[in-house]
Amino acid sequence: MKILWENILITMIAFGILYWLLNKYAFGKLFAVMEQRRELVLGQLNEAKQTREQANVYVEEQKDALKQARQEALGIIEQSKQSSSKQARDLLEQAKADALRLKNEAVRDIESERNKAVETLRTEIGSYSVSIASKLIEREIESNPAEQEKLVNKYLGEVGSKS
Template sequence: MSVLWENIVITMISFAILYWLLSKFAFGKLFAIMEQRRQLVLSQLEEAKQTREQAGVYVEEQKEALKQARQEAFEIIEQSRQSSSKQAKELLEQAKQDASRVKNEAVRDIESERMKAVEALRGEIGAFSVNIASKLIKREVESNPAEQEELVGQYLKEVGSKS
């Protein structure tokens, strides 16, 4: 196999002409399109980076909002517990006061009824005593009138000497 130098020279000249034609008509446009594509890819990468950063900030904001909402819910639940506990204590205290008041009223009513019963008994006992005494005196007066006159006289003297 022999190398033909003419073919190599012709091929090199053809390649040089083709390169010159491509650089004059195609490479400029091709490089411009490639540069536009490179700029587009860079801008899209920058937008993706910004979007990712914004998404990260948004996720953090959402986490903080969720944390705050949970805290508020916990506070509301705690306030409800305290309020119900306070109401239960108030109701219990009110019930104790009512029971104490009812008990005191009952004790007063019982004492009042006891005093009425005692007064009624005293009145009855007094009436019975007077009745018994009058019967005894009547019997005494009827059985011994001279002695009774002497007692009445003595009583009148005592009353007269006191006044």
């Protein structure tokens, strides 16, 4: 095999001309398109990074909002418990007060009825006492007229001394 220097020289010259033509007309546009593509990719990467950061910030905000909502819910639950406990205490106190009032009314009613019964008994006992005394005095007076006169004089003496 023989090396043909002329062919190598012509190939090199052709390659040089081709390189010069490509450099003048094609490489500039090709590199510009590649640069635009690189900038577009970098822009999209930066945009994706910003979107991811915004998403992380949004997730943190949502976590904080959820945490705050849970705290508010717990506060509402605690307040409801306290309110229901207070209502239960109030109802219990009201029931105790009503029971005490009813007991006091019952005691007053019982005392009033007892007083009425005692007064009725006194009246009846007084009537029976007067009736018995009348019957005893009648017997005494009927059996002893002299004694009757003594009693009348004594009674008149007592009535006269009181006036």
